[in-house]
Amino acid sequence: MTRIKTDLCIIGAGSGGLSIAAGAVQMGADVVLLEGHKMGGDCLNYGCVPSKALLSEGKRAKAGQDVGFDAAKDHVADVIATIEPHDSVERFAGLGVKVIQEYGRFLSPTEVQAGDMVIEARRFVIATGSGPLVPPIDGIEDVTVHTNETIFELRDRPDHLLVIGGGPIGMEMAQAHRRLGCRVTVIEGAKALGKDDPDLAAIVLEKLRAEEIEIVEGAQAKRITQDGDQITVHTEQGVFTGSHLLMAVGRKVNVEGLDLEKAGVDWDKGGVKVDDRLRSISNRRVYAVGDVAGGLQFTHVAGYHAGVVIRSALLGLPAKQKTDHIPWTTYTDPELAQVGLTEAQAREVHGDKLEMAEAEFAGNDRAVAEGRTTGKIKVMVVKGRPVGASIAGPMAGEMIAMWAMAIANNLKMSAISNTVLPYPTFSEINKRAAGAYFGPRLFENRMVKRVVRLVQRWLP
Numbered sequence: 001m002t003r004i005k006t007d008l009c010i011i012g013a014g015s016g017g018l019s020i021a022a023g024a025v026q027m028g029a030d031v032v033l034l035e036g037h038k039m040g041g042d043c044l045n046y047g048c049v050p051s052k053a054l055l056s057e058g059k060r061a062k063a064g065q066d067v068g069f070d071a072a073k074d075h076v077a078d079v080i081a082t083i084e085p086h087d088s089v090e091r092f093a094g095l096g097v098k099v100i101q102e103y104g105r106f107l108s109p110t111e112v113q114a115g116d117m118v119i120e121a122r123r124f125v126i127a128t129g130s131g132p133l134v135p136p137i138d139g140i141e142d143v144t145v146h147t148n149e150t151i152f153e154l155r156d157r158p159d160h161l162l163v164i165g166g167g168p169i170g171m172e173m174a175q176a177h178r179r180l181g182c183r184v185t186v187i188e189g190a191k192a193l194g195k196d197d198p199d200l201a202a203i204v205l206e207k208l209r210a211e212e213i214e215i216v217e218g219a220q221a222k223r224i225t226q227d228g229d230q231i232t233v234h235t236e237q238g239v240f241t242g243s244h245l246l247m248a249v250g251r252k253v254n255v256e257g258l259d260l261e262k263a264g265v266d267w268d269k270g271g272v273k274v275d276d277r278l279r280s281i282s283n284r285r286v287y288a289v290g291d292v293a294g295g296l297q298f299t300h301v302a303g304y305h306a307g308v309v310i311r312s313a314l315l316g317l318p319a320k321q322k323t324d325h326i327p328w329t330t331y332t333d334p335e336l337a338q339v340g341l342t343e344a345q346a347r348e349v350h351g352d353k354l355e356m357a358e359a360e361f362a363g364n365d366r367a368v369a370e371g372r373t374t375g376k377i378k379v380m381v382v383k384g385r386p387v388g389a390s391i392a393g394p395m396a397g398e399m400i401a402m403w404a405m406a407i408a409n410n411l412k413m414s415a416i417s418n419t420v421l422p423y424p425t426f427s428e429i430n431k432r433a434a435g436a437y438f439g440p441r442l443f444e445n446r447m448v449k450r451v452v453r454l455v456q457r458w459l460p
Contacts, residue, residue: 002117004098006032008313009112009121011104011258014041016289016302017127018087023310025096032121033092034114036103040087042129042148043299044080050152051172053079055331058179062333069157069180076152106263109283123285123313126258126265126272127302130251130291138223143231146246148173158182158244162233164221165248166192168330171204173246174213175332184213185240187233189220189249193330197342200376200392204336207374216240253292270294276320277312278305287313296326324387325408329397334375337400340388340407346380355381357413357437359429361393366424370394379403379433384412395426402430413437 008024010017013035025031038045057072085091089099102115112119132147134140146154148169161177163170166188178184186192192215193201209215219237224245226232232241253271260266264283266273272288273281280286287309290302304326311319327339346354361367361375375393379386389403406415416434421427 004032004117004119006030006098006119006121008032008123008125009104009119010034010125010127011112012041012127012129012254012290012292013039013087013092013099014127014129014290014302015043015299016129016306017041017125018092019303019306020125020127020289020309021092021097022095023306024314027310027314029314031096032098032100032119034100034102034104034112034119036101036114039089039092040084042131044083044087046149046152048299049080049083050076051148051169051176052331054152054176054180055172055333058176059333061181062179067180070155072180073152073155103257105257105259106265107259109263109285121285123287124263125309125313126255126286126288126292127290128254128258128292129302130253130297132247133250133252134247135249137221140224143224143226143245146244148248151246154244158242160185160242161244161246162187162231162240162242163246163248164233165250166190166215166217167195167248167250168193168328170246170248171208171330171332173248174215175208175211178211178213183242185242186213186215187219187221187235187240188215188217190218192217193336196330196336196338197344197378197390197392199343200336200378200390203374203376203392204330204332204334207334208332251291251297253294255292276322277318278309278321279312296323296328298326298328301326325404327400327404329400331397334372334393335391335396337391337396338389339400339404340386341380342388342390343378343380346382346388350380350382350387353382354387355437357381357433359432359436361426361429363432364424364426364429366426366428367394369424375429377429377433379413379437381413381437384414385410386413386416391429393426393429399427399430402427 007030009032010021011034021031021033053076057067057075061067092099100114104112104114107113160183163174163186166186174184174186219235221233223234231245265280265286266282271292271294274288274293278287289305291297308319308321311317330336357379359377362373367373372394378390380388386406391399413434
């Protein structure tokens with residue numbers, strides 16, 4: 001058994017682990033990185049990258065281009081292959097990281113074993129991410145079930161895809177497959193896109209239904225059966241039969257096999273229990289980032305966590321995580337984006353102090369020019385500062401960036417209204433929302449009108 005001593009041992013080479021490894025080694029730390037599966041983690045191989053690549057092929061098909069299902073999957077594979085070198089063993093070894101392609105498990109609070117090596121480190125980072133949750137529905141063990149880890153490898157086009165789960169993954173895959181020629185039924189136990197603003201989610205769902213995607217809400221899957229090539233999902237709302245089944249009901253954190261109890265690290269089904277510095281509450285040598293740290297499960301959150309850990313573990317700075325400035329986007333067409341509080345959350349937290357500013361895409365000249373006028377923005381404002389923004393419409397994921405910056409930096413609404421934007425762009429909808437906030441203060445204020453009349457009387 002070979003022993004290695006290092007400053008930092010990172011378990012998992014997904015977004016968070018790779019970001020910490022690259023930053024730490026370039027800042028002078030001795031770094032060991034463990035990965036027993038694929039470099040790049042879920043995002044590169046099974047999540048963000050392949051899903052957006054498949055959605056792009058669906059958009060091409062929707063625009064009238066001839067896109068075969070097999071060719072669409074070739075595009076997915078090509079995109080992954082293009083990005084892979086950036087996350088590769090070779091690149092990180094070139095940076096000076098010692099990469100060990102083995103799974104890691106704790107032997108003690110200060111030691112991890114990976115293959116025939118034992119790594120003793122000053123600090124550990126658990127960055128093992130999450131995997132698809134397959135719930136114990138009656139009969140599921142006898143049925144062919146796809147998840148995001150297998151659906152992108154499917155080469156034969158499904159005749160009728162059943163999707164259990166109406167969250168972002170389920171809806172994105174439903175639209176991509178529908179546009180590539182599949183019939184699609186989404187079966188959701190509660191509300192589709194239920195974590196977003198219901199008014200804006202309704203805009204997206206209406207568009208998806210217009211594309212002949214069947215969306216059934218309030219339909220909890222009770223039993224699943226398979227007869228030959230046909231799969232049937234039994235719910236209290238009815239029975240739904242298709243040729244293929246995609247399970248998209250959520251994620252489970254990857255902590256099995258880490259032997260966390262030997263490290264004295266407390267955890268539950270939500271992940272490692274950490275403080276606001278992302279340190280284990282029971283072993284201060286151990287940090288956790290990304291999905292396995294609990295909370296929001298997004299690639300960009302793992303990247304954000306990496307910065308917090310680098311400042312805390314390497315520089316000893318009092319860096320702490322927060323979540324009120326974290327945006328997310330569902331990449332359907334139209335897109336659905338959110339940062340900060342939704343309207344319902346803001347009303348619960350701020351009550352009568354909350355003011356709303358809204359704007360429709362139909363009032364934007366670029367949207368009119370492109371015939372893409374379906375959409376809306378809501379901005380939640382308290383004491384002149386945005387505390388949340390919700391957008392449904394084309395480019396919503398790009399447009400939310402302005403509000404994410406404003407909330408992260410505690411900017412006022414005037415920072416948005418004072419910004420000069422190129423015409424015509426979708427981003428002007430953000431400024432129109434800011435104008436909707438200031439409009440009543442300027443145009444419906446009697447004192448302002450009196451001042452203007454007085455000034456006009458005395459100006460030469």
